[in-house]
Amino acid sequence: MRRASLGATTARMWPYYPDLLATPVPRYTSFPTAAEFSDAVGLEDLDRELAQISGDISLYVHIPFCEKICWYCGCNTGASNRRERLVSYLDALRREIGLIRRRIAGRAQVRRVAFGGGSPNAISPTDFVGLVTDLTTVGTLVDPVWSIELDPRSLCRDWGRVIAGVGITHASLGVQTLEPHLQAAIGRLQPREAIVAATGMLRRCGITSLNFDLMYGLPGQTLDDLRRTLEQSVALEPDRIALFGYAHVPHLIKRQERIDARSLSGQRLRFAMAEAGHELLTAAGYRAIGFDHFALPGDALAQAAEFGRLRRNFQGFTDDASPVLLGLGASAISIFPDAIIQNEKNAGRYRMRLSQQKLPAALGVRRSAQDITIAALIERLLCQGEASLGAAMTPALIEALDPFVERGLAGRAGDVLTILPAGLPYARTIAALLDPYRQDSTRRFSSAV
Secondary structure (H helix, E strand, C coil), rough: CCCCCCCCCCCCCCCHHHCCCCCCCCCCCCCCCHHHHHCCCHHHHHHHHHHHEEEEEEEEEECEECCCCCCCCCCCCCCCCCCCHHHHHHHHHHHHHHHHHHCCCCCCEEEEEEEEEEEEEHHHHHHHHHHHHHCCCCCEEEEEEEEEEECHHHCCCCHHHHHHCCCCEEEEEEECCCHHHHHHCCCCCCHHHHHHHHHHHHCCCCCCEEEEEEEEEEEEEEHHEEEEEEHHHCCCCCCCEEECCCCCCCCCCCHHHHHHHHHCCCHHHHHHHHHHHHHHHHHCEEECCCCEEEEEEHHHHCCCCCCCCCEEECCCCECCCCCEEEEEECCCCCECCCCEEECCCCCHHHEEEEEEEECCEEEEECCHHHHHHHHHHHHEEEEEEHCCCHHHHHHHHHHHHHHHHCCEEEEEEEEEEEEEEHHHHHHHHHCCCCCCCCCCCCCCCCCCC
């Protein structure tokens, strides 16, 4: 597809209302959010949910290791600097797969398998093939979509052969920024040549949907820095781009203490960066998917958005229609229709539980009928931009929505709430108005933009 020049942006500008963005809000990759997880939900709940599985499921496999740890990263990951750590973890992961397989007992059809981290390519290609073999026994494979997150700095030819052999078609590269001075500021040095080489290799190995993860709001980042990264990224023609705002939460993620907070962007500059990214990428031919994803029109994600099939889960915006997502590995989260359950976050405790032949479920939340209703409304707002709220459209909510409606960010007709084009950067803030757990919560989340 022929793309427009990145310079051909539209004249439309997002209105900036700092008072409406002052409160940090969740990313709403689940509802209730992880802030509501507790140890009151665990193994018994997981056993009950697994016993009820029938039909389509998706699998997510967490590899909590990277060859190098980046300072900005909020993932549950550690350095893969000792072979015995990897071997011990993979042994535990295979035990978990076996326990899940016995509980499901052939009642599931596996539609998708996703590997995330960390960096799945922190393990050896041989170990990865063994893991894939084990996963094929969890349920009946029904032409599944295989996807993987990759660190381009350690992507060798052997990995290319494995990707082609397994039949992986979707891949995501952690690019973040192509500006060397910003890479140094976040502890992730990777020459542009490494990204170019990784992109070429993945295309040759059968990747048909390639995503680049990019970030704005990095320490010392300017609008020109972001534009250059976007221009260079678009030139490599990824099918998808995820443009995330950096969340600086050193009180939760100790490694972020190495980042100089004094050089971080203020809210106004972050807003301008999000707007510039949206304008530049849509001018280049990408379709905006929600508020931080972009996809070429022929990509499955753009097709899902166009035809009302877009969903949202812990992997962000997705076209995955399976009602159950099973998370495998330390900290992995499983989503069931009426429960969300997370594995042990600590890799040591995760291994210990499985050495005792126990599933590692540790935290979670059971979803009430109200939770399920609100979850569906928030998902529709974030994915389709509109939702019929029904009884949720209370006088209190109408009052809370008034500032957004009055400023042309949202529309309200009866019980139908619509996020207008100018309100896109306020989508999470508007969604949070439906969240009863947020109304009196002091929990700190990431910036709304």
